[in-house]
Every structure is written in C-alpha cells, then in structure tokens.
Amino acid sequence: MAPTIVNAMTVDVEDYFQVSAFEDTVTPEDWKSFPQRVESNVDWILNTFDTHGVKATFFTLGWIAERYPSMVKRIVSAGHELASHGWSHVRVVNQCPKSFRDDVNRTKQVLEDLSAGPVYGYRAASYSINESNLWAHDVLADAGYTYSSSIAPIKRDLYGIPDAPRFRYSVSDGRLAEIPITTIPIAGRNLNCGGGGWFRLFPYSFSRWSLNRVNEAEKQPGLFYFHPWEIDPDQPRVDGISRKAKFRHYLNLDQMQHRLCKLLVDFKWSRMDEVFFSQAERNSWL
Numbered sequence: 540m541a542p543t544i545v546n547a548m549t550v551d552v553e554d555y556f557q558v559s560a561f562e563d564t565v566t567p568e569d570w571k572s573f574p575q576r577v578e579s580n581v582d583w584i585l586n587t588f589d590t591h592g593v594k595a596t597f598f599t600l601g602w603i604a605e606r607y608p609s610m611v612k613r614i615v616s617a618g619h620e621l622a623s624h625g626w627s628h629v630r631v632v633n634q635c636p637k638s639f640r641d642d643v644n645r646t647k648q649v650l651e652d653l654s655a656g657p658v659y660g661y662r663a664a665s666y667s668i669n670e671s672n673l674w675a676h677d678v679l680a681d682a683g684y685t686y687s688s689s690i691a692p693i694k695r696d697l698y699g700i701p702d703a704p705r706f707r708y709s710v711s712d713g714r715l716a717e718i719p720i721t722t723i724p725i726a727g728r729n730l731n732c733g734g735g736g737w738f739r740l741f742p743y744s745f746s747r748w749s750l751n752r753v754n755e756a757e758k759q760p761g762l763f764y765f766h767p768w769e770i771d772p773d774q775p776r777v778d779g780i781s782r783k784a785k786f787r788h789y790l791n792l793d794q795m796q797h798r799l800c801k802l803l804v805d806f807k808w809s810r811m812d813e814v815f816f817s818q819a820e821r822n823s824w825l
Contacts (some may be wrong), residue, residue: 543807544758544759544760544762545807545808545809545813545814546750546754546760546761546762546763546806546807546808546809547596547718547760547761547762547763547808547809547810547811547814547815548588548593548594548595548596548803548808548810548815549595549596549597549598549623549662549688549734549762549763549765549811550581550584550595550596550597550598550764550765550766550767550807551576551598551662551764551766552577552581552597552598552599552600552604552624552766552767553600553603553624553628553766553767554570554573554575554576554577554603554767554768555573555576555768555771555774555775555788556569556570556573557570557600557602557627557628557778558628558766558768558788559628559630559665559667559816560780560783560784560786560787560788561662561777561780561788562630564777564778564779564780565777567602567627567648567804570602573705573775574775575606576605576606576767576768576771576774577610577767577768578607578610580611580612580767580768580770580771581597581611581613581767583601584767584770585613585614585617585619585703585772585805587796587799587800588619589617591800591803591804592809593808593809594617594618594619594620594808594809594813595620595804595808595809595810596619596620596621596622596660596811596812597602597614597619597620597621597622598617598622598623598624598660598662598688598764599611599614599621599622599623599650600624600625600626600627600628600663601623601624601625601626601627601646601649601650602626602627602628604646604649604653604674605649608653609640609722610803611650611653611654612653612654612764613813615653615654615656618711619810620659620660620810620811620812621653621654621656621658621724621814622650622658622660622661622662622811623643623646623647623650623652623658623660623661623662623684623798624646624662624664624793625642625643625646625661625664625730626642626645626646627642627753628664629642629664630663630664630667631663631664631667631668631672631689632663632667632669632671633667633670636674636675639675639678640678640681640682643678643679643682643684644660644682647682647684649685653755657683657822657824658684659684659685659686659812659824660684660685660686660687660688660811660812661679661686661687661688661689661780662686662687662689662691663675663687664686665698666689666690666691666698666720667698668687668689668690669690669698669699669700669741669759670700670758670766673710674720675687675689676710676711676717677714679711679715679783680711680714680715683714685714685715685716685816685824686716686717686718686811686815686816687715687716687717687718687813688717688718688719688720688762688811689717690717690719690720691703691719691720691722691731692705692719692722692729692790693703693722693729693730693825694728696728699704700794701728703719703730704717704719704723705719705721705724705729706718706719706759707719707815708719708740709728715817716816718762718811720733720735720762720764721733721749721753721761721762721763723749723752723753730745730749732745732749732750732753732761732808733762733763734763734765735759735763735764735765735766735769736787736788736790738763738765738767738795738798739769739790739791739792739794739795739798740790740791743798743801743802746802747801747802747805749805750763754806760814760815761806762814763802763808765795765799768798769792769795770792770794770795770799772792772795774792774795776789777805780820806807
C-alpha cells in the first residue's frame with residue numbers, strides 16, 4: 540500500500556565552500572575566489588523535483604539570493620516555498636541577539652523582495668539554536684517568522700539538544716513553531732534519519748526503514764533536508780580542512796543523486812508550510 544502521510548522535503552541553499560565544517564579554513568572574504576556551483580546544482584534539483592511531482596521548501600542564504608536572483612525566482616515560480624537560512628551561514632552560537640536580529644531581518648527582506656511574497660520559515664546554519672541561545676526564538680517571532688527548523692534533538696559535537704521534542708512544538712510563548720529535523724530513538728538515543736551527512740553515511744535501507752517507522756508507527760510526518768553541493772561529486776576540493784571535515788563533507792557524494800531519486804519515489808513529499816500547518820493556520824498568517 541502506498542504511504543498516506545506526506546513528509547516535508549527541504550533544501551538548504553548554500554554552496555560547497557560555505558559549510559560550517561570549513562569555517563576555520565574558508566572565510567566569507569574568500570568565497571568570491573571559489574568557483575560557484577550552487578545555481579547549476581539547484582537547477583538539477585528543480586528539474587528532478589519536477590520529474591517526480593515534488594514540492595519542497597528551499598531555505599536560502601541571503602548571500603546566495605542576492606547574487607542569484609533569477610534562481611530564487613525560478614524556485615518560487617515552480618511552486619516551492621522560499622524560506623530563510625540566514626545571510627552568510629554564521630552559526631547562531633557565534634552571534635549576539637543584535638547581530639542575529641540584523642541578520643534574520645536583512646535576509647527576510649531580501650527574500651521577500653525577490654519573491655514578491657512573505658517568508659515564514661527560518662533554519663539556522665548547522666541547526667545552531669541550542670540551550671545556550673533559545674533567545675533566538677523570540678528574535679525570530681519578533682521579526683515576523685512563523686516557524687523555525689533549527690533544532691536537532693540529538694547529541695552532536697557542533698549542535699543538538701538531545702532531550703528536545705522530536706516533533707513540532709511551540710516556543711516563544713506560542714508565537715513560533717519549532718520543527719526539529721526527524722530522528723528515531725534507538726538504544727536510548729536519537730539518531731538523525733532526516734538527511735544531510737547521515738543520509739550519505741547510513742545505507743539507504745536504514746533511511747527508508749526509519750522514515751517508514753516515523754510515518755507508520757508514530758503517525759508523524761518526517762522532515763528531510765539536503766544541500767545542493769551534496770548532489771555534486773565533481774565539486775572542487777577544499778584544501779587545508781581537517782580529516783574529520785573531509786570525511787563528513789565528501790562521503791558518498793557520488794551516491795547522493797541515486798539515493799535521493801529513490802527517496803522521492805518511496806515516499807510522498809511537500810513543502811513545510813503545507814505539511815506542518817493546517818489551512819486554517821496558514822490563513823491566519825495572511
């Protein structure tokens with residue numbers, strides 16, 4: 540029987556040299572010196588989504604949107620949701636409330652100007668809202684965002700709140716919804732089964748089993764994410780990065796396109812705003 544629960548497909552629109560794992564080696568001042576590949580990768584994603592009849596949410600860096608306005612417009616014209624990934628992939632743990640407020644306001648304004656429509660969603664760089672900076676939820680609500688997808692309920696070296704709720708919950712006195720990346724509890728701990736490097740690390744069968752379990756046993760929609768650079772095995776290699784960063788970034792890039800296409804066939808997918816919010820809730824945003 541075909542699955543009946545619709546899951547949320549999301550893309551974090553950033554280029555290969557902008558990832559947090561490279562931040563000690565590659566600075567924003569260096570970015571212009573790297574060959575930029577995000578537009579061609581996003582076009583492959585748009586074509587693949589169109590082939591499979593999938594709508595998604597694209598969490599987009601303001602830095603990218605400002606340089607590729609026509610790409611942003613193609614995302615929106617194809618029926619996808621445009622959302623904010625912050626301006627230049629600075630983790631929230633490295634920002635103060637004022638700099639974070641300026642960042643999320645600036646990004647929201649640019650994205651709304653390009654799309655000629657409202658932007659409701661935000662995702663922090665590297666899921667970097669944690670127990671030390673929950674004030675970020677209030678800043679997002681004040682800025683007019685309706686939901687955040689910025690917490691991973693796992694234990695990780697760079698991010699995570701292991702005991703956070705695994706599914707949508709309210710923050711900022713009910714003014715904002717937080718929608719964590721999908722995890723599955725195994726042997727007393729949560730494992731990420733919602734994409735990114737974990738999707739490339741584990742066999743595809745694990746991802747399919749985990750998402751089926753979330754859908755069928757817990758009756759919850761899953762939330763999946765990936766990056767445009769993950770479908771690009773021919774991207775230039777960045778020198779001077781640690782062995783750990785090299786392993787995490789380059790692992791199984793050559794398998795990603797095939798695995799992603801299988802995922803699009805095996806499950807039903809849509810945008811975050813349509814998966815996690817009722818029509819009545821969406822009407823109240825207007």
